[in-house]
Amino acid sequence: MTSPSPGRPSDLMFLLSWASHALRVEHAAGLAELGISPRGHCVLLRARIGGLTQRQIGELCGVDKTTMVVTLDQLEAAGLARRVPSPTDRRARFVEVTAEGERVLDQAQQIAGRLEQDVLAAMPETEREVFLRAIQRLVGGRLSGGGACGGSGSVC
Template sequence: MTSCTPADGPPDLLFLLSWASHALQTEHAAGLAELGISPRAHYVLAQSRTGDLTQRQIGERCGVDKTTMVVTLDQLERAGLAERRPVPTDRRARLVVVTPAGEQVLLRAQQVVQRIQEDVLATLPEQDREVFLRALVTLVTGPLANSSPYAPGSRSGC
């Protein structure tokens, strides 16, 4: 790894988090590609699992704009992994339902993600793993909660 940390100063948090995020996203995308899905498709499937959320609600949860959500759902439907069904009380809205084939892919995707996470965390001493995760959760639910591109209403994300 290269370092943008000043020789006489503390580690650069932005650089370190960006590096870690990029590396983890790359591994995540590669692992899911073996299943024929993207990270975004994985997140949409995971949010759709209950079958009681609309396309719009899932998009908001994932921080995905309407156009990207439509494209993602079109891909999932073509692959036979999800279906859009009319909402009984609002014919303009569509519920997203994971198909049995989608459930199988989702299960395998969650195993891939779990394996990657375990591999990454295994590089830390065992006593530091929970502390590290708790600290990250504190950061993203605290000071970084509203500035994240993954925050509700943002345009990028999943």
């Protein structure tokens, strides 16, 4: 992608997709210096709160089971996280962030914070908070899950 060219000026799906892609690319480039991916960053961030299983973290990060296993294998190999058996369910594994993982996660959060500030600085200051509230409302409401596809009111 080199420049946006939506089908019409208000093509919401295109614009959100374009913005998401651009942010993912910049986020991945920033995290590369730490040796982690945006997915690894998400997993470490969710695991940091503690008490969550591998499956729960996968759901919070929007990662399928197979991808979650691969991601955790990478984080464990790098010494950033570890899987701990659940004392109550032999099939479940809790994910813990190691001390090195905490250090890397702190740096990743700084990188993400700088990226967010840089992106928002491209907007007039008066529009930033309005934009954030609006996108949070969409993601927390109408766009919080799978949408209307497959449901009784399917539009797909």
